[in-house]
Amino acid sequence: MPVKSNNVLIIRQPTRPPSSAYLDTELTRRLGCRFPIVQTAMGWVADANLVIATTRGGGFGFLAGATIEPQHLEAEINKVIEATGGSNFGLNFHMFQENAMQCVELAIKYRLKAVSYGRGPDKVTISRLKAAGVLCIPTVGALKHALKAVELGADMITIQGSEGGGHTGGVPTTILLPQVLDAVEVPVIAAGGFSTGRGLASALAAGAAGIAMGTRFMMTTDSPTPAQTKARYLAVHDPQKIRVTRSVDGMRHRILENAFIKKLEAAGPLKKLFIALGSAYRWKRETGMTFGHMIKTFFKAIKEDPAQLSQVVMSTNQPVLLQRSMVDGVPDEGILSGGQVAASIDQLLSASDLIHGIAREADACLQRVCASGESQAPTREASMPR
CATH class of the missing domain: 3.20.20.70 (Aldolase class I)
Known part of the structure; x- marks a missing residue:
């Protein structure tokens, strides 16, 4: 029933x-x-x-x-x-x-x-x-x-x-x-x-x-995945909304679209670095990011390559971003990894x-x-x- x-x-x-x-x-x-x-x-x-x-x-x-x-x-x-x-x-x-x-x-x-x-x-x-x-x-x-x-x-x-x-x-x-x-x-x-x-x-x-x-x-x-996150997957009915992005760590990563990914993909090199550092600092206990390290990383990027450094920071931050959606149940602040088959699933067994x-x-x-x-x-x- x-x-x-x-x-x-x-x-x-x-x-x-x-x-x-x-x-x-x-x-x-x-x-x-x-x-x-x-x-x-x-x-x-x-x-x-x-x-x-x-x-x-x-x-x-x-x-x-x-x-x-x-x-x-x-x-x-x-x-x-x-x-x-x-x-x-x-x-x-x-x-x-x-x-x-x-x-x-x-x-x-x-x-x-x-x-x-x-x-x-x-x-x-x-x-x-x-x-x-x-x-x-x-x-x-x-x-x-x-x-x-x-x-x-x-x-x-x-x-x-x-x-x-x-x-x-x-x-x-x-x-x-x-x-x-x-x-x-x-x-x-x-x-x-x-x-x-x-x-x-x-x-x-x-x-x-x-x-x-x-x-x-x-x-x-x-599955231990929070109900809020499962509900987000159940709400997707278009397989094209479960797509590949390289914005997280530079590699092919199939995910569900959400606010975080859209913001990351729309950002230029410097803004992407701000997002990466800000995300890491927000979860600093898990990532070890201190404010001093954040500032030092930012100025280093200005001299070198902000796009490449943002990718490195985001890659390091990826487990925490996945944890936000899969453990904490905040799907718009993390990564929603998933196969296209999710669009055809409409019930939990x-x-x-x-x-x-x-x-x-x-x-x-x-x-x-x-x-x-x-x-x-x-x-x-x-x-x-x-």
Whole structure:
């Protein structure tokens, strides 16, 4: 039944998980989950509670190790283990983060099923993880990066098409997926633009081992994202309003339009620097920005390049800007990372209901395709050129 909570529509409907051979893939076999559906490690969103809900629902979840404070990371891992009865989940990290090696050591210590990463570890570190039985599943946005990841020892690869949220490449999923499938022999997980069973069925039919979703899991009742921020995502119905900007850190970043981004994009070099410094100073406790440092940075920019320096400051300030929307619930003062698929989502489900609904729909789609193929096989065979 529909329920209103803080002006956000929540749909609760009973679901029963299907059981189908069509959904038994290399992903489910290697990761030990029931359905080939992965919950990605969104910063400030993929906490222990979301991973627990995903695991219980039959999917595979990744903890966002890049935004969990180092002193709390081990406790979050133990929370998932205690709630789910095992280490059948993953941990995400980036090698540029200060506690990257802590993430590696914890993944090995607790024999987590997998790690995911973007800017990944070197071959030696990957070998250590693999020797401990931890599967290495990097996320890539280009064919060349997929090939490099396999060379370094990746066990599986997640490809993210340009429709995906946050930092993303420029190649759509429908082009990138077949490119990578043709080029590598490891299982491939498709990400970027997925939220339905039809999408899962199409990915499996193309040869993927499963799908990964970020935005759709963020828009569930199990996500810690504040209601005000979820409401902002639910209010977007035009995919063109979820677009790529380079104004935050110079890299391709898919976001929802909001007042902060519009102001940043409209600003000239000096004004952009003012915005970057002002934002950093406003959250000075988190960023370490003092008034003296702010003034020194400003005069340094006047002598050098204000545009480049503003980009550096904004890049450093990015985690706090993301925190403003995803933790503090002030969507117009932060960054709203999200995939274009958000425009097609109009309700919040539990993670379990979401997973079961996608699995049931995918199973039905694949059954229809197979049944249709069997019924038309003689006619098609007769018409084949000899």
